[in-house]
Amino acid sequence: MKKVAIIIGSTRPSRRSLTVAKWIKSVLSSSKEITFDTIDLKKINLPFLDESALPALGKYSQEHTKKWSALIKSYDGLILLFPQYNSGYPAPLKNALDYLGKEWSNKPISMVTYGAHGGLQAQIAMKLVLTGFHAKQLAVNPQISINPMDSDEDVTTKLNAYNFEIELLEREFEHVLAN
Numbered sequence: 270m271k272k273v274a275i276i277i278g279s280t281r282p283s284r285r286s287l288t289v290a291k292w293i294k295s296v297l298s299s300s301k302e303i304t305f306d307t308i309d310l311k312k313i314n315l316p317f318l319d320e321s322a323l324p325a326l327g328k329y330s331q332e333h334t335k336k337w338s339a340l341i342k343s344y345d346g347l348i349l350l351f352p353q354y355n356s357g358y359p360a361p362l363k364n365a366l367d368y369l370g371k372e373w374s375n376k377p378i379s380m381v382t383y384g385a386h387g388g389l390q391a392q393i394a395m396k397l398v399l400t401g402f403h404a405k406q407l408a409v410n411p412q413i414s415i416n417p418m419d420s421d422e423d424v425t426t427k428l429n430a431y432n433f434e435i436e437l438l439e440r441e442f443e444h445v446l447a448n
């Protein structure tokens with residue numbers, strides 16, 4: 270069985286990311302080839318990058334970095350789940366990415382974004398980062414339009430309209446991780 274983690278990339282109180290992550294996980298639960306976990310950056314609670322050596326060297330001095338590195342290495346693929354913030358991605362997610370180097374290389378990674386307009390600019394910005402890491406970027410990167418003013422009920426209805434995209438993502442992970 271392969272393992273893919275959904276990294277929850279927003280950390281503020283009242284964040285929607287938990288609802289979106291729960292929905293993604295429920296849609297992905299049908300896979301017989303892959304188990305999907307969630308990694309909540311709020312729980313991982315990394316400080317602002319506090320390593321002296323360049324992360325690309327992999328010489329980590331802090332316990333939290335060693336743990337973060339081991340956690341990411343333990344997954345065959347990743348889904349970065351994040352909202353659009355001011356035409357970019359959330360800072361805690363970038364901080365978590367900056368901590369490591371080779372761990373992201375060749376890792377199959379998909380982006381699932383959400384926001385009032387789905388998160389196109391956030392994906393464009395993150396694509397540059399993932400390209401720099403030489404990650405294996407997947408073709409399916411759903412952009413989910415949910416309005417910050419939507420009620421929880423509205424959000425559930427809207428999310429269900431994207432089920433097929435998440436199922437498509439599941440198929441792509443099964444294809445990419447098959448061997």
Ligand SMILES: Cc1cc2nc3c(=O)[nH]c(=O)nc-3n(C[C@H](O)[C@H](O)[C@H](O)COP(=O)(O)O)c2cc1C
Nearest residue numbers: 279284285286352353354355356383384385386417
């Ligand atoms: C700081 C901040 C900046 C935002 N900037 C954008 C934006 O540029 N485009 C957009 O469509 N939505 C934007 N939004 C709306 C968010 O995408 C929406 O509130 C989303 O639910 C935030 O994710 P979160 O609840 O997990 O933090 C912004 C929200 C916040 C809090």
